[in-house]
Amino acid sequence: MMYSSRGDQGDRDLLLLFIVLTAWETGSSQVHYSVLEEAKHGTFVGHIAQDLRLELAELVPRLFQLDSKGRGELLEVNLQNGILFVNSRIDREELCGRSAECSIHLEVIVDRPLQVFHVEVEVKDINDNPPVFPGIQRNLFIAESRPLDSRFPLEDASDADIGENALLTYRLSSNAYFSLDVPTTDQQVRPLGLVLRKPLDREESPELHLVLTATDRGKPELTGTVQLLVKVLDANDNAPAFDRTLYAVKLPENVPNATFVIKLNASDLDEGLNGDIIYSFSSDVSPDIKCKFYIDPLSGKIIAIGHIDFEESKVYKIPVEAIDKGLPPLAGHCTVLVEVMDTNDFAPEMIIKTLWLPVKEDAQLGTIIALISVIDQDSGANGQVTCSLTPQVPFKLVSTFKNYYSMVLDSALDRERVANYEVVVTARDGGSPSLSATASVSVEVADVNDNAPAFAQPEYTVLVKENNPPGCHIFTVSAWDADAQENALVSYSLVERRVGERALSSYVSVHAESGKVYALQPLDHEELELLQFQVSARDAGVPPLGSNVTLQVFVLDENDNAPALLLPGPGGGAGALSQLVARSVGAGHVVAKVRAVDADSGYNAWLSYELQPAVGGARSPFRVGLYTGEISTTRDLDEADAPRQRLLVLVKDHGEPALTATATVLLSLEDSGQAPKASSRASTGAAGAEAALVDVNVYLIIAICAVSSLLVLTLLLYTALRCSAPPSEGACGPGKPTLVCSSAVGSWSYSQQRRQRVCSGEGPPKADLMAFSPSLPPCPGSVDGTGDPQASLDSSGKVGCSSILFVYVPYATFTWAQVFDYVLWIKGC
CATH class of the missing domain: 2.60.40.60 (Cadherins)
Incomplete structure (x- = not known):
């Protein structure tokens, strides 16, 4: 700051006094500077960016902010060079009053990453305030009779500065009557005073004009003066005297009005009016004291009449006079020091x-x-x-x-x-x-995208009837995402894969928003029994999260396939079944068998056989087994029976509604003499059967060992394939029809083995169950010229052992009871 009244030398001194100290860091976020008050605009305070270890180029991108905490724009930072400088006039006395410490607290905030620094700028005092007395003139009334060394208190000067700048020395103008009594440092509560050194003589000098000068210790020194007018009074030779010159009392803040503070006591050795005392505050007492305290003029009691606030003033120094009623009146003086005690009357205030x-x-x-x-x-x-x-x-x-x-x-x-x-x-x-x-x-x-969509369960089983209309809705998947807004917006899609030779998307589709699953084409149980696939649910977060759910769609069978007859003809095609029958056969003899298969499954594929009544109502000597299809005689044949019998057999399944097929069986009756060859064949067959029965135990052991070996070998091969070969996509489609033997009543019938693979994409395909039943009738062992599998029957209707058909079936197909049944069948051979 420039002081024009001091000249160039003063300017140089102020510039020499200007010290900027980059001090220390408290923790990792405090920097301390100092600056002289009244410094000019632009005065350097410190390299704040450098001291906070901030790059100059980062100040603007990191949103450098300087918060002065309500101190206005006293200080500012140049974002180009990172220098903290003085922006406007700083008056330490205005900021901090008489406080010994005065600092401006700054808060520096930068972003990316967010950091907060605290900067303390200490404001140094300069000697810019001269000492000031309460008034420009003080009138003193002193009786000429006052003895030597009498002391007359004076009001001290005050200096708004602090430290050395506020330490005052006093000097009294040269005179013959008074000297100046200045208290030592440990007597600060004792007021400044004049001491009478020479007796006064009113007649010689009724008035004395003195000048009291106060000088501080700043550089340069500043002074203040007050005029002292001493009027010499006549004769009341005893002035009132207090019992103490200093009274100290402690008073809590916020005391109510009329609270008693202290009672003063002064005495006067005179009598009469010269001994009557009136108490009052000194004439130069500050208006603030008069607003807060009252002294009773007769009793000397001091009471509080205003708001006593510790935060406003911690100490009140009250000068008191005791004046008698003499002529001229004489006065005694004392000082009352009221120390205000703080009470907890302010609640904390927060700024967030x-x-x-x-x-x-x-x-x-x-x-x-x-x-x-x-x-x-x-x-x-x-x-x-x-x-x-x-x-x-x-x-x-x-x-x-x-x-x-x-x-x-x-x-x-x-x-x-x-x-x-x-x-x-x-x-x-x-x-x-x-x-x-x-x-x-x-x-x-x-919210952040930290939750993937979740399904209620990991797998769902869906039952769909075959022959569904294209585009029908078969199921709805639903996933829930715990996130919010776009992070919880779920969309659905198929996990694409191959189903045989076709893509999964050719069978089903899923709506992206609703999760509804549609069958795009009619499903066929005979082609595809199980369709297993996955639906993916994915949210719209960044990055997106997802999860999958497995759907197992079982295609339920409907009765949409009529029974198919296995009759002689190319490839087992359509035609009539022809059979020679000897008239000599007895009742209950099986002469032929109608064989049929149904492509459906379960109850829809359970077949029954019915013999249709003959034309004309004639009773036929033949009957058909309800579930076996075996045609047998109901009585002994005789000459009256027509040589050619035409039987019409109705094959019907158990579906709703039932589907049927009709088979024609042509039986040619032969006389007994025309069947020697058959008899020969029967005897030969019987001999072979007897020979087989001799070795039945051997066959039994061989069969058990063979089946056990097959089971063990199958287990080993299956385990090796599962461990070494990756899962392959199963082909969905009907397999080649295979001739197997099964019957609920102990005889063979043909059934189509549908080697259907399960479309799950996991593991090798599995073959249908092939069950063998005990008490088996003749099993087909040869093929005739037309390609129709025929049973090798001897005259007794037994099957030859050479016609046994061994079919490989995976180990999971058999139970031990079924194996035993199969062995018994071999034994029968």
Whole structure:
């Protein structure tokens, strides 16, 4: 600051006094500077960017902010060079009054990453305030009879500066009657005073004009003066005297009006009016004291009449006079020192500045949520404040500086559990009773995509009847995402794969928004019994998350296939079944067998056989087994029976509605003499059967060993294939028809073995169950010229052992009871 009244030398001295100190860091975020008050605009304070270890090029991108905490724009930062400079006039006395310490607290905030620094700029005092007396003139009335060494108090001068700049020395103008009594340092409460050194003579000098000068110790020195007018009074030779020159009393702040403070006591050795005393404040007492205290002129009691506030003034120094009623009146003086005691009358005040809300739920621990500054105007323990948060919140307070806190993230956030926190900050002082203040901070938790869509169960089973209409809705998948907004927006899609030679998308589709699954074409149980696939649910987050669910679609059979007859003809095609029958056969002899298969399954494929009545109502000597299809005689044949019998057999399944097929059986009856060859064949067959029965135990052992070996070999091969070969897509389609033997009543019948692969994409294909039943009739063992499998029957209707058909079936097909049945059949051979 320039002082034009001091000249160039003064300017150079002020420039020499200008010291900028880049001090220390408190922790990792405090920097200390100092600057002289009244410094000019642009005065350098410090390299703040360098001292905070910030790059100059980052100041603007990182949103450098300087918060002076209500101090206005006293200081500013040049973002081009990172220098902190004086922006406007700084008056230490205006900022801090008589306080010995005076600092400007700055808060520096930068982003990316978020950092908060505290900067303290100490304002140094300069000697810019001269000493000032309460008035420009002081009138003193002193009786000429006052003895030597009498002391007359004077009001001290005051200096708004501090330290050396406020230490005053006094000088009295040269005179013959008075000297100046200046108290020592440990007698500061004792007022300045004049001491009478030479007796006064009113007749010789009725008035004395003196000048009192106060000089501070600053550089340059500043002075203040007051004119002292001493009027010499006549004769009242005893002035009132107090029992003490200094009264000290402690008074709590905020006491009610009319509170008693102290009672003064003065005495006068004179009598009469010269001994009557009137108490009053000194004439030069400040108006503030007159507003806050009252002295009773007769009793000398001092009472409080105004608001006593510790934060306004901690000490009141009250000069009191006791004046008698003599002529001229004489006065005695004393000082009442009232020390104001602080009470806890101010609750803490909080200022909360929130940063970057809402907070993402994946924010790192230690992320700063808000900055909190606390102010308590009380002192001592009454002004010591502690802050706390409501319990059970994932935040904590970190003290960054005196009465400055940062609310930071203390534990992980989960928006799906708690989406918003109402955090209550409580500031409590150390008074008794303590006072507190609360403030609420609403912290919203922002969602991140941390939850994948979830299905209620990992797998669903869907039953669909075959021959469904194209595009029909068969199922609806639904996934739930715990996130919010686009992170919870779920879309559905098929996990594409191959089903045999076709793509999965040719069979089914899924609606992306609703999750509805549609069958794009009619499904055929005979072609595809199980369709297993996965539907994916994926949210719209970044990055997106997803999960899959498995659907097992079982195609239910409907009765849509009529029975198919296996009759002689190319490839087992259509035609009549012809058979020679000897007239000599007895009742119950099986002469032929109608064989049929049904492509359906279950109840829809269960066949029954019925013999249609003959034309004309004639009763036929033949009958057909209801479930076996075997045609047998009902009685002995005779000559009256027609040589050619035409039988019409109706084959019907058990579906709803039932489907049928009709087979024609042509039987040619032969006389007994025409069948020697058959008899020969029968005897030969019987001989072979007897030979087979001799070795039945051998065959039994061989069959058991063979089946056991097949089972063990199948297990080993299956295990090796499962462990070595990757899963292959199964082909969905009907297999080649294979001749097998099964009967509910103990005889052979033909059934189509549908080697249907399960379209799951997992594991090798599995063959249909092939069950063998005991008491088996003749099994087909040869093929005739037309390609029709025929049974090798001897005259007794037994099957030859050479006609046994061994078919490989996976191990899972058989139970041990079925194996035993099969062995018994071999035994019968």
